[in-house]
Amino acid sequence: MIQYIVRRVLLAIPVILGILVVTFLIARAIPGDPCRSALGERATEAACEAFNQRMGLDQPVLVQLGIYMRQILLEGDFGSSIRYSRPVSLMLIERLPVTLELGVSALILAVMVGIPAGILSAVKRNSRIDVAAMVGSNIGVSMPVYWLGLMLAYVFSIFLKDTPFWLPPSGRLTAGVIAAPFYKVWDWQLVSGSLGAQAADFFSNLVLFNSFITGQWHVFSDGIKHLILPAVALSTIPLAIIARITRSSMLDVLGAEYVRTARAKGLAERAVILKHALRNALLPIITVVGLQTGTLFAGAVLTETIFSFSGVGRALFDAITGRDFPVIQAFTVVIAVGYVAINLIVDICYAFIDPRIKIE
Amino acid sequence: MAVQSPPVASVEQVQDYRNNSLLFLTFRRLFRQRNAQVGMLILGFLVLVAIFAPALAPYDPDQSLIGVESIDKRAGPCIHLLGCPADQPEHYMGVDGNVRDQYSRIIYGTRVSLFIGFSTIGLAVIFGTIIGAVSGYAGGWVDNIIMRIMDVILAFPSFLLAIAIITVLGRGLQNALYAIAIVNVPVFARLVRSSVMSLKELDFVTASRSLGASPLRILFIRILPNAIPTLIVQATLSIGGAILEAAALSFLGLGAQPPLAEWGTMLGTERNQVFTSPHLVFFPGIAIMVTVLAFNLLGDGFRDAMDPRLAQLAKS
Numbered sequence: 001m002i003q004y005i006v007r008r009v010l011l012a013i014p015v016i017l018g019i020l021v022v023t024f025l026i027a028r029a030i031p032g033d034p035c036r037s038a039l040g041e042r043a044t045e046a047a048c049e050a051f052n053q054r055m056g057l058d059q060p061v062l063v064q065l066g067i068y069m070r071q072i073l074l075e076g077d078f079g080s081s082i083r084y085s086r087p088v089s090l091m092l093i094e095r096l097p098v099t100l101e102l103g104v105s106a107l108i109l110a111v112m113v114g115i116p117a118g119i120l121s122a123v124k125r126n127s128r129i130d131v132a133a134m135v136g137s138n139i140g141v142s143m144p145v146y147w148l149g150l151m152l153a154y155v156f157s158i159f160l161k162d163t164p165f166w167l168p169p170s171g172r173l174t175a176g177v178i179a180a181p182f183y184k185v186w187d188w189q190l191v192s193g194s195l196g197a198q199a200a201d202f203f204s205n206l207v208l209f210n211s212f213i214t215g216q217w218h219v220f221s222d223g224i225k226h227l228i229l230p231a232v233a234l235s236t237i238p239l240a241i242i243a244r245i246t247r248s249s250m251l252d253v254l255g256a257e258y259v260r261t262a263r264a265k266g267l268a269e270r271a272v273i274l275k276h277a278l279r280n281a282l283l284p285i286i287t288v289v290g291l292q293t294g295t296l297f298a299g300a301v302l303t304e305t306i307f308s309f310s311g312v313g314r315a316l317f318d319a320i321t322g323r324d325f326p327v328i329q330a331f332t333v334v335i336a337v338g339y340v341a342i343n344l345i346v347d348i349c350y351a352f353i354d355p356r357i358k359i360e
Numbered sequence: 361m362a363v364q365s366p367p368v369a370s371v372e373q374v375q376d377y378r379n380n381s382l383l384f385l386t387f388r389r390l391f392r393q394r395n396a397q398v399g400m401l402i403l404g405f406l407v408l409v410a411i412f413a414p415a416l417a418p419y420d421p422d423q424s425l426i427g428v429e430s431i432d433k434r435a436g437p438c439i440h441l442l443g444c445p446a447d448q449p450e451h452y453m454g455v456d457g458n459v460r461d462q463y464s465r466i467i468y469g470t471r472v473s474l475f476i477g478f479s480t481i482g483l484a485v486i487f488g489t490i491i492g493a494v495s496g497y498a499g500g501w502v503d504n505i506i507m508r509i510m511d512v513i514l515a516f517p518s519f520l521l522a523i524a525i526i527t528v529l530g531r532g533l534q535n536a537l538y539a540i541a542i543v544n545v546p547v548f549a550r551l552v553r554s555s556v557m558s559l560k561e562l563d564f565v566t567a568s569r570s571l572g573a574s575p576l577r578i579l580f581i582r583i584l585p586n587a588i589p590t591l592i593v594q595a596t597l598s599i600g601g602a603i604l605e606a607a608a609l610s611f612l613g614l615g616a617q618p619p620l621a622e623w624g625t626m627l628g629t630e631r632n633q634v635f636t637s638p639h640l641v642f643f644p645g646i647a648i649m650v651t652v653l654a655f656n657l658l659g660d661g662f663r664d665a666m667d668p669r670l671a672q673l674a675k676s
Contacts, residue, residue, distance in 0.1 A: 018512035029528045138660075142652035144604060146611055147627060147645030150634045158635050169635075298519035302608055306631070316520070317612065320527045332524065336516050 001351060008347050012340050019340070020072065023332040024065050027325040034323055038082045055082065068329070078330035083322050088330040091315065093198055096334070097205035098172060099311035102303065103296045105227055106234035111289060114239045118246020118285075122254060123273060133243060140240030145299050149233035149306040156229060168226050170308040172207060179204075179211050179219040186214075230307040234299050238292035245288045249281040256280075282353055290346035294339045386589055389665035396661025402654035410470040417464035418450075421621040425449075425459045433459045434630075434637040454639045457630060458619075462640065465621040466647050472622045473651050476537060476606045477599040483541035484602075485595055488548025489584065495549065496556030497579050507553070510546040518543040519605055526614045533622070536615035540602050551594055555587040593666055597659035600652040607648050623648045 034057065035048040043051070052058045056067060071077045078088035117137075121130040157169035168174065181204030183190055190197040204210045208227070211219035253259065254277055262276045263269075300313035312331055319327035390396045409416060425431060429449045437454045438444040453462040495506040513521065525539035559565060560583060568582050607624030609615035611631070616622035618629055623644040630640035 014508065015511055015515050018508065019515055022512055022516075026524045026528060031528070031530065138653060138656060139649065142600060142604070142649050142656055144607055144611075144624075144627075144645055144648050146608065146631075147641065147648065150627075150631060150641050151638075151645070154634050154638050154641075294517040295519075298517035301520065301523070302611070305612070317523065320523060328524075332516070332520065335520060339517060340515055 019336040079326035105231040109235040110238040114242030118243040121247040122250035137240035146302040253281045393661040399657030417467045419461035419464040421465045421468040468621040477603045480540040480602045484544035488545045492549035492552030496553035533616040593662040600655035
């Protein structure tokens with residue numbers, strides 16, 4: 001088992017190196033002058049030269065690549081944003097939690113609804129429930145996320161205004177609602193700038209987590225209210241795909257001999273489906289859940305735009321349009337490495353669920 | 361001992377073999393599939409709309425009606441049959457912020473979206489096939505390098521990679537098409553590579569090689585035709601996704617640029633008006649959804665038709 005995990009991790013290393021190189025090259029290939037985009041159109045030649053020297057942009061590209069790799073891999077330093085003159089790591093601490101909360105709640109929604117719907121469809125094959133679920137999932141896969149988001153925002157904040165179902169159309173929290181970070185509530189003494197302080201900052205930016213552990217319930221409920229619509233919009237496509245795969249995977253398994261045996265020996269239908277069938281149907285389902293996590297990150301760009309969330313997706317989009325190289329590089333690397341890590345976790349899950357895999 | 365003449369296939373038998381070719385069987389099963397039937401119906405309808413757009417659209421999609429009709433900008437739908445006063449000009453889906461007839465723009469948008477779907481996936485299939493074929497046939501380090509590059513491309517969420525590519529190439533519909541084609545290449549490259557690898561050691565290929573056929577001939581005449589059915593399935597399934605991604609890029613302002621009547625652009629330019637004029641957001645979204653749905657249904661139908669085991673399972 002350990003050997004299998006180690007091999008998987010080692011195989012991921014060249015991909016991550018490749019990601020670093022590709023993001024670096026893409027960021028450099030973006031046309032336009034970072035100096036002019038940072039200092040303004042009318043910056044003088046001398047000012048630009050000094051700027052390029054400070055940012056290391058006057059070095060040959062290969063040297064820049066080398067410095068960049070060394071900084072990230074050895075020092076964990078992502079550099080500073082050209083536009084905002086702030087360390088990129090600080091921006092990540094602010095923005096990654098927003099996207100994480102959004103993505104995780106969308107994923108939970110997709111799994112909690114998608115898998116049961118798929119199982120139900122497979123068990124009641126060709127019934128009305130099955131047809132309805134499959135028509136629904138076909139429509140769900142074909143729906144533009146941003147369109148659904150806008151329509152949800154319209155229905156829940158305009159159409160249902162003055163009803164208990166009203167939900168806010170944008171923002172992470174209502175203006176004026178501020179959550180005190182847990183480390184201040186609990187009076188922790190943190191050295192500012194230290195790793196511990198940064199980690200504490202990161203976790204306190206997870207609005208729901210922070211307000212839950214400190215018992216700031218008005219912030220918690222406000223945070224939930226703002227999260228519902230974006231999470232629903234973001235979860236539609238993964239939900240539909242998970243439901244479809246669950247159904248076809250369960251159908252495959254339900255016809256197998258051992259399921260008949262399980263029924264023949266008098267097991268309750270519930271045990272047959274949930275213990276015998278589902279466990280064997282899980283492999284393709286987990287694959288799809290893993291793949292969809294990547295889609296969630298991409299969908300986050302659109303969802304965060306619609307609902308005015310200042311998360312990673314939106315920041316990346318702004319950085320790309322503003323030619324902010326360090327931000328583009330860092331955020332793309334974080335997203336892509338996250339994607340690789342999820343695939344790695346999926347691979348390791350396989351070995352737990354299907355013991356045959358690790359022998360290969 | 362009587363000499364037995366070798367068995368000769370009759371004309372009917374040959375006909376029979378032909379009728380049982382994989383592609384033929386697939387198509388026959390396809391036409392019996394409910395999903396595929398619905399998909400083909402919608403798609404046929406969309407193709408007709410695209411072809412006859414000038415006849416169907418009551419207005420020029422790019423013409424502003426300021427000064428032509430007395431109508432407010434972003435006015436809602438007005439249909440005389442549904443009780444809209446007869447003295448007001450009829451606009452089935454209302455007018456947009458530039459006082460253009462939205463219904464006409466949606467109709468013309470069909471052309472753009474179908475073109476996007478076919479051209480992006482067409483490009484991806486061509487390049488993916490070449491890359492995958494070379495990789496699978498050459499094997500060794502060539503294969504290794506090409507496939508690692510494909511792995512890296514696949515390591516990025518495709519939509520984000522498309523955004524990054526557009527930033528390098530510049531905004532605009534054409535560059536958006538290239539970007540979407542590029543992110544779709546690895547899928548086809550992998551597909552073709554695996555079928556080339558499974559076929560290249562088979563006897564009919566060895567026979568062809570011993571007859572002196574060149575590698576190119578073996579690859580393109582003997583091996584690749586066998587990969588066509590799987591390519592068609594994957595291509596149909598990918599077209600829906602490509603249309604969806606192109607619309608999303610246009611929505612963000614990276615793809616098609618105004619005034620082109622493209623559904624994603626229409627949605628994007630009016631998205632801040634959703635609370636006051638929801639019709640300007642509602643209809644383009646429905647149009648995108650129906651088109652993508654048609655391709656997805658057809659693709660699903662194709663896949664089930666290719667895999668009779670699945671089709672059987674669905675029936676039982």
